[in-house]
Amino acid sequence: MNELYLQLPHKCYRGTHNARVTGDYIYGSKNAYDAYEIGSSEDVRYVVNLGPGTKDSYDYSNWGENVELLYEAISCGDECRNIKFCFDCWPAMRESEYCANCHSSSNLFGCVGLRNKQYCILNKQYTKEEYEALMEKIKKHMDEMPYIAQIRNSKHEARNIEYRYGEFFPPELSPLAYNESKAIDYYPKSKEEVIAEGYLWRDPNQREFEVTLDAEQIPDHVRDAEEGITKEIIRCASCKKAYRILLREFQFYKKFEIPLPRKCHLCRYADRVAPRNPFHLYERKCECGGGTNNSQPTTNNGDSSSKSSVVSRPPDRMTSAIRTGKSRYANTAAHFHGEEPCPNEFKTTFAPERQEIIYCEQCYQAEVA
Ligand SMILES: [Zn+2]
Ligand SMILES: [Zn+2]
Ligand SMILES: [Zn+2]
Incomplete structure (x- = not known):
């Protein structure tokens, strides 16, 4: 990252x-x-x-x-x-x-x-x-005689789901399978999980194409690419499946001098979606350790030896990480909680094990204002 x-x-x-x-x-x-x-x-x-x-x-x-x-x-x-x-x-x-x-x-x-x-x-x-x-x-009548969908998991164990008045249509009536919809982007699940939860799964049709160009052979700069490339069947650099560059795409890339893609559109879509956090909220605490990069170091890990070891160092952001052990960023402005760690808690899509330093809105605004 x-x-x-x-x-x-x-x-x-x-x-x-x-x-x-x-x-x-x-x-x-x-x-x-x-x-x-x-x-x-x-x-x-x-x-x-x-x-x-x-x-x-x-x-x-x-x-x-x-x-x-x-x-x-x-x-x-x-x-x-x-x-x-x-x-x-x-x-x-x-x-x-x-x-x-x-x-x-x-x-x-x-x-x-x-x-x-x-x-x-x-x-x-x-x-x-x-x-x-x-x-x-x-x-x-819908309450007295609910629609019943029978769900089987991969071990063929069955369970019933009842749909009375007040429930949305059952997923078995959906025109799209789970893996064909945006649900799989927002809430990724395996095929087994999808089926066990009663959603539809549809394996994509296997289609064979005779590849005429490897993605690596596409020129680095679009100015070096000829229109003939729109006739090629290209092997995706990532998933190795076949894709093409359409004429209008080619013209667009040419016009704006954008390099031609070496990945198929599905891989490009996956790349765009990947940096988004999943739609799930975690209870977390603000990671702001308090103080600023000009103030005396805080010791929110309770380790006083780290305090003495950095007194002679210039007060930059990285020394903060070293001196506090926990607070990985030294604030540039005074915050409402002074030298103490921020007490604020919040819900966030950043999972606790993620590497980013996560601040509450107040601390974040104090830093960027
Ligand atoms: Zn691909
Ligand atoms: Zn905070
Ligand atoms: Zn703060």
């Missing part, structure tokens, strides 16, 4: 302009807990990947844009309100449950692919009164 990156403190989460939030990559939000990759949202929890204007929502991923009261919803957004257990419903869907691919409608239940409709159940039209009476019966 980058040496400089490891010598400097990092804020316990990535984000700015927030109040009362936990998670990572949070911007301009308040009262957002267990939230990842969100902007301008408030009063939300267990949410991922939300654009601006999301309010009062829970268990919701993708996309936001002036929505409120969304619960257990995926890819629903753009002026939606009071949507539950829905998938890919937008824009302006209202008061609907268990729907997929419906648009600009309200009061739908269990519908697929409807547009500009009201009071439909399983795509059938009802009056408002019929709809309301039936909804009551259906929810009661």
